[in-house]
Amino acid sequence: MRKFIIAVDIGGSKVLCGVLNRNGEVLMHSRETTCAAGHPQAVIEQTERMVEELKLAMGLKKKDIMGTGVGVPGPLDYQAGIVEESPNLRWLKYPVREELSKRLGGKLLLDKDTNVAAWGEYYYGSNRKYRHLIYITVSTGVGGGIIVDGRLLHGLNGGGGEIGHMVVAPGGSRCGCGRRGCLEAVASGTAIAREANALIARGKGDMILANVGPGQPVSAREAGQAARQGDEEALRLIDQAGHYLGMGIANLVNIFNPEKVVLGGGAALGLHDLLLPIIQNEVINNVFSLHRRDLKIEMTRLGDDIVLAGCAAMVLNNPAAGK
Amino acid sequence: MRKFIIAVDIGGSKVLCGVLNRNGEVLMHSRETTCAAGHPQAVIEQTERMVEELKLAMGLKKKDIMGTGVGVPGPLDYQAGIVEESPNLRWLKYPVREELSKRLGGKLLLDKDTNVAAWGEYYYGSNRKYRHLIYITVSTGVGGGIIVDGRLLHGLNGGGGEIGHMVVAPGGSRCGCGRRGCLEAVASGTAIAREANALIARGKGDMILANVGPGQPVSAREAGQAARQGDEEALRLIDQAGHYLGMGIANLVNIFNPEKVVLGGGAALGLHDLLLPIIQNEVINNVFSLHRRDLKIEMTRLGDDIVLAGCAAMVLNNPAAGK
The missing domain is CATH 3.30.420.40 (ATPase, nucleotide binding domain)
Known part of the structure; x- marks a missing residue:
């Protein structure tokens, strides 16, 4: 069988x-x-x-x-x-x-x-099905999978859900897709790591550097550790990424009126204690009352x-x- | 009967x-x-x-x-x-x-x-049904109605399609919804009229003013007329609104992968000769090849x-x- x-x-x-x-x-x-x-x-x-x-x-x-x-x-x-x-x-x-x-x-x-x-x-993220659901991954890039009334949004050719290429910082960092200021370019794990490295290159970011193991690259994880230790520079990096994610998610909430937004992916999972409150606050303050009435914003339990x-x-x- | x-x-x-x-x-x-x-x-x-x-x-x-x-x-x-x-x-x-x-x-x-x-x-816009369709109105505000695989996107509470409140100009003009830089706040007919009036208040915009009838307010229409007469200030206003609309629509195309984006509403209909080429150009240059492969961007024939x-x-x- x-x-x-x-x-x-x-x-x-x-x-x-x-x-x-x-x-x-x-x-x-x-x-x-x-x-x-x-x-x-x-x-x-x-x-x-x-x-x-x-x-x-x-x-x-x-x-x-x-x-x-x-x-x-x-x-x-x-x-x-x-x-x-x-x-x-x-x-x-x-x-x-x-x-x-x-x-x-x-x-x-x-x-x-x-x-x-x-x-x-x-199917497996919670004990009931949320028929209006947006899943967002924050890792190397930023991506999405969107369920509209119980059906996956594929669009005409299967390209639906490319939320990482919504421009949230016009004129901002260049994205792999060619545009500037895409959500992916300013709020992915890669983007946080790039900003942390840029800080260090400017002779700053000592607390971030103190968290980097010998021979290891500087990643979003170390920026997160420094932020948890109260480092203001690191907090600012994380805050900026969270702000952009919140802005992008608020846009999506106004467009889709979902019941639930779920975050996953390496960077979101690793920094959830720092990012989630920033994102929740940003979204709640920037969507219509109708759209926030039943809205939940959570981390995935599926890791x-x-x-x-x-x-x-x-x-x-x-x-x-x-x- | x-x-x-x-x-x-x-x-x-x-x-x-x-x-x-x-x-x-x-x-x-x-x-x-x-x-x-x-x-x-x-x-x-x-x-x-x-x-x-x-x-x-x-x-x-x-x-x-x-x-x-x-x-x-x-x-x-x-x-x-x-x-x-x-x-x-x-x-x-x-x-x-x-x-x-x-x-x-x-x-x-x-x-x-x-x-x-x-x-x-x-149902009535063309001779066949486009099952992946985004309708965008540009008039007093900017709004949308989105059809995903032949079904209208209502979302949980019916709030789906609020595309006018996507932020395309962070920190930009205040929107009726409370956010800043929403598509509606920078690219609606109202926004174009506001910018035209601001020009005039600064002692500029003579060509726009020349198109305003006695006792009439300055609206997007007169900015459009001046732009058609080659006025650079008016062209810049229209170009800016078209650029923001194009940026917002590109975001939506990457998210929905529609077959067709259709524009309507007073400002879009009245300025279509000026706006549509700007929008088409902006969108085509800012979406994935998969998403632009079969994409059409048109004005509604239903007026x-x-x-x-x-x-x-x-x-x-x-x-x-x-x-």
């Missing part, structure tokens, strides 16, 4: 593979650094090996597997299964579904990672496994799967 | 009432200036009188009328039929559906004017009657109507 789901989360910095049961629980998983940006074929081979290792470790045969769910960075042409132009992975028009299907076999369902995460949150959980949700809720 | 639809478009500056046939064609309509901002009861009485006059003029009896569709300014609590806080009409928690139902009688369907307009565009057409669409496509 087929009762396991293979889940794959391919990201700009890591590949995460897992085996899940019918309840969306991760039974076993493995994580590796994404092997080479700009070389999709190498990443696909890495993924194939990781999945094979998991199947071997759990003794899974083809008949045990209900299906495989995969999340990849966007923008993704959803119908064609082609990653159009990932700024993070530097893939260009790469037919990821076809290449993965060849190697992993069986029924394969694939979507943009943030959409998969939104499904994960929808790093949110895309894996979403993979299970995709497979389990696909009418063609589960046979 | 019931074959006529009563349509009502209540706006900040005008009330438009019409009688339409089953093909969404306006058979007769009347237009008046909205009688008093801040006094909803007076506007409702005005509307009742206008509808009665139309029915009398066409000799319509109760049995001839399939239903009544109404568009009102948002944010509107859609389930409850209550206008929460209209910045333009200055209505606060006004139970508009109940009050109109009492007076107009019969089956009454009501939604936010921009949502109604989006339905109008969806000022778009909300009336949408009222007919609401009534005709409501399963409970038409009996």
Whole structure:
């Protein structure tokens, strides 16, 4: 009887593979650094090996597997299964579904990672389904998956949900997409790290630097640690990122009137104690009373496994799967 | 046999009432200036009188009328039929559906004017249905109605589509909603008029002033006329509004991946020759290739009657109507 789901989360910095049961629980998983940006074929081979290792470790045969769910960075042409132009992975028009299907076999369902995460949150994030839900990831980039009345917003070609490329700081930092001042360019983990490094380059940011281990790069994490220690420079960095996230989320709340906004991703999870209050305050003060009346803004409870959980949700809720 | 639809478009500056046939064609309509901002009861009485006059003029009896569709300014609590806080009409928690139902009688369907307009565009705007459609009105304010995969985006409480309150100019002009730099505050007809008046107050804008009739206020229209005559100051005003509209629409295109963005409303219709090329250029240069691949940005062909057409669409496509 087929009762396991293979889940794959391919990201700009890591590949995460897992085996899940019918309840969306991760039974076993493995994580590796994404092997080479700009070389999709190498990443696909890495993924194939990781999945094979998991199947071997759990003794899974083809008949045990209900299906495989995969999340990849966007923008993704959803119908064609082609990653159009990932700024993070530097893939260009790469037919990821076809290449993965060849190697992993069986029924394969694939979507943009943030959409998969939104499904994960929808099905497993809380004890009831929030039919109007925005999931936002803050990590290397900023991305979103949006559920409108219980349905995932794909748009015409699957490009729906690219909220990281909303301009919140016109004329601001250059974004990977080419625009300036995108939410991603000023509020991602990468952006916080860039600002922290810029401080240090100007001979400031001593408290941030004091938190950096020997030989380690300065990241958003160290800025967060310094902020928790009361460092004003670090607090200002975090405050700025939180302000931009709040502004962007307020825009989205006015546009979508969701019941719930859920944050996840490495930087949001790592800095949640600092970021969440700033974001909540900014949003509540900048949306219509109708829109804030029933609104919740929370962190995901699913942590790093949110895309894996979403993979299970995709497979389990696909009418063609589960046979 | 019931074959006529009563349509009502209540706006900040005008009330438009019409009688339409089953093909969404306006058979007769009347237009008046909205009688008093801040006094909803007076506007409702005005509307009742206008509808009665139309029915009398066409000799319509109760049995001839399939239903009544109404568009009102948002944010509107859609389930409850209550206008929460209209910045333009200055209505606060006004139970508009109940009050109109009492007076107009019969089956009454009501939604936010921009949502109604989006339905109008969806059903009657072109010779096929664009299932991923964003309608944007630029008039006194800036508003939107968004159709996602053939369904109107209402969100949890009916507040979906408030795109005019996306911040595109942080720290910019104060908006009626309380924020600064909202799209509405920098790119509406009101905003263009305000900037034109500010120019004139600084002793500039002679060409704009030359287009103003005696005793008339300076509006976006005169700025447009001066721009068409080659006036650089006026061109700069229009260019700025177009740039902000383009930036906001680019954000929306990345978020929704629509097939079509349609513009309407007094200012957009009146300035379309100037604004549309600026907007198209700005959007095409600021969205992902996946998102611009099949994208069209056009003016509505329905002109000022778009909300009336949408009222007919609401009534005709409501399963409970038409009996």
